[in-house]
Amino acid sequence: MSGNAKKDNNYNAFRLSIAPMMDWTDRHCRFLHRQLTQRALLYTEMVVADAIIQGARERLLGFSAEEHPVALQLGGSDPQKLAEAARIGESFGYDEINLNVGCPSDRVQSGTFGACLMKTPELVAECVAAMKQAVKIPVTVKCRIGVDEQDPEVALDALADRVFAAGVDALWVHARKAWLEGLSPKENRDIPPLDYDRVYRLKAKNENRFIGINGGIQTLDEALGHLSHVDGVMLGRAAYHTPGILSEADAALYGEPARDFDFAGLIDAMAAYAARHIEHGGRLAHVTRHMVGLFHGQPGARRFRQILSTDATRPGAGPEVLHKAFAAVELERASRAA
Structure with a gap:
């Protein structure tokens, strides 16, 4: 069944989110994570816009009402197709639509979306504008600080400026470059050095915009440290491989009363x-x-x-x-x- 619980569209409430991870953050994983934290924003695996438009929608998009708040991550680069997929996602009850501008896999590159879209910020802005026009729920972007030989100082600002002008509600930044040639997707999660300061500088230039950080964050204490500089923290593999840490997240990051988890x-x-x-x-x-x-x-x-x-x-x-x-x-x- 698709979800239909009440949603919280105040994006500033999302201090913590669980990253979209292919083959991992399916509906069963998200149901588990929601038992551990009531406050974190959960993300689906990336779903390609064409698949949603043409495929088995309940299998691709169905989720449990208990998962709210939950965001649908889309892959694609055609503004009209993304707008249609976003409309469908909203009709299923998702709380947010997110555009993937960070995945470096060969399959994603062959479809001209994911991290390679860092090279075409104008197109990303067109996609955001089309989705914003199509839905009433927040539309967000998850990106890298740059790809290949791009200068992150230039590339990240170029993307951020355009998507914010297009009306994006939040920008989640994986604080690493992606190398589209020479590194596998797994290597792209580890080898390019983390540059958290680059994301902090972006936030300093965009005080009134929601900017979240992702990449290599292992503990809730680390998350709290990042929240001194940015608006949100996205946990990936740490939340998946050691999900028990999420049982303390609502107290640590949202100030709720500490308790012995049941x-x-x-x-x-x-x-x-x-x-x-x-x-x-x-x-x-x-x-x-x-x-x-x-x-x-x-x-x-x-x-x-x-x-x-x-x-x-x-x-x-x-x-x-x-x-x-x-x-x-x-x-x-x-x-x-x-």
Whole structure:
């Protein structure tokens, strides 16, 4: 089912977001993350505009109402197609439409979108303007500081100036260049050096614009440090591989009362969610593959990971596997406390 919960269109509320990550931030991952943080803005994987217009929309765009606030990230470079895809996304109940101007993969380049659009800021602005005209929800852009031999001082300002003039509601900046030739997408996430100061300078020049930062941020303490300079922080792999850190995010970043997180309740919620998914023809592993790092660094984490990696992948596996894995965590905790 598509979502229909009440939305918060005050973009300044989004101090924390979870990055769009291909093959990772599907609806099952987002449901897990929402159990851990009620405040963070969640992003879909990138969905190509053509696929939305021509493809199986419920499969591509369907999500749970519990995921709000959730943003749809689009890939494309044709303003009219992006406008149509944005309209469809809004009709499904998404809280935001985001344009990908940062992905460096070969497949994305061959479609003339993603990071290569850093070279054509005028076209990006046309895309933003078309989407803004098509929908009432916020339209945002996620970009790099530059690509290939571009000077980030020039390239990032050129993009920012044009998209802000076109009415973009927020700009999320991955603080690395992308190298379109010579580096794989994985290498592009690690090898180009991070330049957080470049994003800070952009914010200093655009005091009244929402600018968020992404890239290499591992902890909530690091996130707080960035929030002294920019409006929002986007966590990627840290949120995925160690999702348990999100259980402290609402207190750390939004000032909500600190509390002992109810992980038993989380497991119950995820087991019930997995049961519904299985009833509709899905597999337990579709859900549990996002949970293996939930107790990273805690007693019982290794056993929890082992059970989910083996038992949950077996044919016919049911939600009881989650309870078995969590029981192993509780047993380890009890033995250490004794």
